[in-house]
Amino acid sequence: MIELTHITKEYGKRKSLNDVTFTFEKGKVYGILGPNGSGKSTIMKMMAGLVYPSKGIVKVGEKKADRKIASNLAFLASEGMLYPSFKIDQMIDFFHSQYSDFSMEKAEELLVFMELDRHQKVSQLSKGQQGRLKLLLVLSRQTDVLLLDEPFMGLDPMVRDTIVKGLVSFIDYGKQTVIITTHEITEIEPVLEEAIVLEKGQIRAHCNVEEIREEQGLSILEWLKSTFKQEDVS
Numbered sequence: 001m002i003e004l005t006h007i008t009k010e011y012g013k014r015k016s017l018n019d020v021t022f023t024f025e026k027g028k029v030y031g032i033l034g035p036n037g038s039g040k041s042t043i044m045k046m047m048a049g050l051v052y053p054s055k056g057i058v059k060v061g062e063k064k065a066d067r068k069i070a071s072n073l074a075f076l077a078s079e080g081m082l083y084p085s086f087k088i089d090q091m092i093d094f095f096h097s098q099y100s101d102f103s104m105e106k107a108e109e110l111l112v113f114m115e116l117d118r119h120q121k122v123s124q125l126s127k128g129q130q131g132r133l134k135l136l137l138v139l140s141r142q143t144d145v146l147l148l149d150e151p152f153m154g155l156d157p158m159v160r161d162t163i164v165k166g167l168v169s170f171i172d173y174g175k176q177t178v179i180i181t182t183h184e185i186t187e188i189e190p191v192l193e194e195a196i197v198l199e200k201g202q203i204r205a206h207c208n209v210e211e212i213r214e215e216q217g218l219s220i221l222e223w224l225k226s227t228f229k230q231e232d233v234s
């Protein structure tokens, strides 16, 4: 469980997050959606303990998120994470040496699934291949919490679909709390259980994906359109 209580993050006078209170329940898969600059990455970095709130409390499990990444949490960051001079297998060995929860067996499976060549250097990988390698590295860890910030960045539309299917099989549903930020709303839909919409640093809407599908017959995109259209009218 991750609890955010009255979280505000200020950079100078600008508020990236403005009084956000939300509880991510254990074992559920969440999508954080929202336009550019709405605070998605800030909220992820905060849960990972890389950014500190100006006000409020972040609790991951029983612990308050610290400045270092909590050990039961894997974070796919939109920038950094990979060492250009390493080969893929050296990156895998490095992660294995750093994290006791890293499964070499899962990494081997993911190497095949992601169609990566273990002997290739990180600096020679395309953006899409780097994205796949990042996913391999975090999905190989057996953590309680998995934070994926823009996991599809750089992936072409043809492979996105395959990668989403991979996510479904590599996520431990019911056990791992997974939080994904993305602009690829339609592609991510099959993975999600809950969706949250951030706008200008605040949570504007929250839905259970199955409920809106079964009770209202809507996809997330349709739900978003209908929710915000109704608000604009009122």
Ligand SMILES: Nc1ncnc2c1ncn2[C@@H]1O[C@H](COP(=O)(O)OP(=O)(O)OP(=O)(O)O)[C@@H](O)[C@H]1O
Pocket (backbone or CB within 6 Å): 011, 014, 015, 016, 034, 035, 036, 037, 038, 039, 040, 041, 042, 043
């Ligand atoms: N280190 C920083 N210094 C100053 N302002 C920042 C910093 N990081 C983020 N911000 C500001 O906070 C706001 C939210 O940024 P954030 O990166 O969280 O948005 P986002 O929803 O992830 O955007 P995108 O979809 O474009 O990735 C933006 O206005 C951004 O300019």
